[in-house]
Amino acid sequence: MLELTDIPVPVSADDEVLVRIHSSSVCFGDCIVRSGAMMVRLLNGFTKPRIRVLGTDLAGTVESVGKRVTRFAPGDHVFGSRGNKFGAHAEFACVAETGFLAHKSVNMTFEEAGSVFVGGTCALYFLRKAGIKPGERVLIHGASGSLGVFAVQLAKHFGAHVTGVCGPSNVDLVKSLGADDVIDYTTRDFADGEARYDVICDILGKAGFPRGLRVLAPGGRYLLVGFSGGMLAMAATLLRGAWAHAGGAARFVTGAAAPVPADLIFLKDLIEAGTLRNVIGRTYPMSEIAEAHRYAQSGHKVGNVAVVVSE
Numbered sequence: 001m002l003e004l005t006d007i008p009v010p011v012s013a014d015d016e017v018l019v020r021i022h023s024s025s026v027c028f029g030d031c032i033v034r035s036g037a038m039m040v041r042l043l044n045g046f047t048k049p050r051i052r053v054l055g056t057d058l059a060g061t062v063e064s065v066g067k068r069v070t071r072f073a074p075g076d077h078v079f080g081s082r083g084n085k086f087g088a089h090a091e092f093a094c095v096a097e098t099g100f101l102a103h104k105s106v107n108m109t110f111e112e113a114g115s116v117f118v119g120g121t122c123a124l125y126f127l128r129k130a131g132i133k134p135g136e137r138v139l140i141h142g143a144s145g146s147l148g149v150f151a152v153q154l155a156k157h158f159g160a161h162v163t164g165v166c167g168p169s170n171v172d173l174v175k176s177l178g179a180d181d182v183i184d185y186t187t188r189d190f191a192d193g194e195a196r197y198d199v200i201c202d203i204l205g206k207a208g209f210p211r212g213l214r215v216l217a218p219g220g221r222y223l224l225v226g227f228s229g230g231m232l233a234m235a236a237t238l239l240r241g242a243w244a245h246a247g248g249a250a251r252f253v254t255g256a257a258a259p260v261p262a263d264l265i266f267l268k269d270l271i272e273a274g275t276l277r278n279v280i281g282r283t284y285p286m287s288e289i290a291e292a293h294r295y296a297q298s299g300h301k302v303g304n305v306a307v308v309v310s311e
Contacts, residue, residue, distance in 0.1 A: 004287070004289070009091075011094075012065065014066040015068050016065075016094040017062055017069055017097055018065070019058060019063065019078060019092065020060050021060040021091060021309045022114065023058070023114030023307060023308050023309060024058050025118070025305055025307060026289075026293055026296040026305040027056055027057065027118040028118075028146070028204075028226065029084075030296070031297050033051055033054060053087045053090050055082065055086055055087060055088030056083065056084075056086055057081055058079065058114055059077075060077075060078065060310075061076070062075060062077075069097045079101075079102060079108075079113035080102055081100040081117035083099065089289065089307065098261065100264055101261075102261075105272050112280060114306060114307075115306050116271075121259035121263045122257040123147050124154055124267065126257065127155055127201070127223075129223065129253050130223055130253065132160050133198075135159060137160065137161045138161065139190060139199070140163070140164050143165055143170075143174045144174055145204075145301060149278070149279040150276070152178060152179050153270075157270065162180050163180065163183060163195070163197070165183045165207070167184065168186055173279065190207070190215065195215060196215055197216055198221065200223065201223045201225060203225045203226065205227050209237050209240060210241075213249060219248060223253045223254070224252070224254035278303070278304060280304055281302035281303040283305075283306040284305070284308070286307060286310075
């Protein structure tokens with residue numbers, strides 16, 4: 001259950017920055033932690049959750065800095081993430097100076113900057129694992145979601161010919177992000193075409209593995225980014241992926257993304273160069289955080305869900 005409550009303002013350590021948060025997002029990780037699934041309870045506390053304040057992405061203004069901090073000063077506009085510590089659905093949060101924190105891109109609003117990290121760095125991590133070469137053909141299934149909108153643009157940045165798969169209402173959006181071809185999954189099955197792809201980026205496993213192998217070039221890379229099924233479906237997919245990987249049918253890549261602080265700077269540079277932009281599907285005030293979660297879990301989320309914490 002989600003509820004708004006008062007908690008003490010955190011006190012920054014000597015190497016931390018206290019950020020007054022203007023905006024955050026509702027991402028897949030927030031929904032998973034809130035769901036209270038068995039695996040989550042084992043990690044987050046079975047009877048009492050260790051993570052009580054959700055929120056990973058953030059953007060805001062530096063309120064104060066620890067005595068050893070040199071990169072930031074009070075009043076700076078910043079963006080980044082609390083990572084797996086969560087806690088960004090609050091008015092204040094502490095972030096390590098050497099953590100996921102950077103000066104906000106000048107051509108982004110707080111709402112846009114406050115939902116860059118999770119989708120942007122996750123897409124970057126997996127596409128780098130694929131080692132995309134210029135001219136390769138990349139299929140992105142789930143191209144209009146929070147991770148997909150970044151994956152389309154980053155794959156284009158790496159020189160790929162990009163095909164995006166999405167619903168009919170998002171075809172124009174995905175084209176505007178730079179996709180060379182867009183497949184409306186309600187009228188065209190990506191796995192029945194003659195095209196072959198060097199890389200398939202299957203977001204939340206909705207493309208279906210090993211079904212996607214039908215259009216993967218020999219020895220191509222299959223990126224399984226997250227799961228949307230239960231434990232049995234997850235285990236079956238992992239076993240099939242391992243078998244395909246061992247047999248040389250595909251290089252199967254999955255698991256948790258492992259971003260580093262330099263990734264945030266990389267994304268910021270692309271944003272300021274006009275190469276990368278965020279897509280906000282809906283914006284909610286903090287008072288409507290429950291409704292933001294409902295939309296994020298609807299299965300039809302477009303881009304990112306922004307949460308305005310404070311004006």
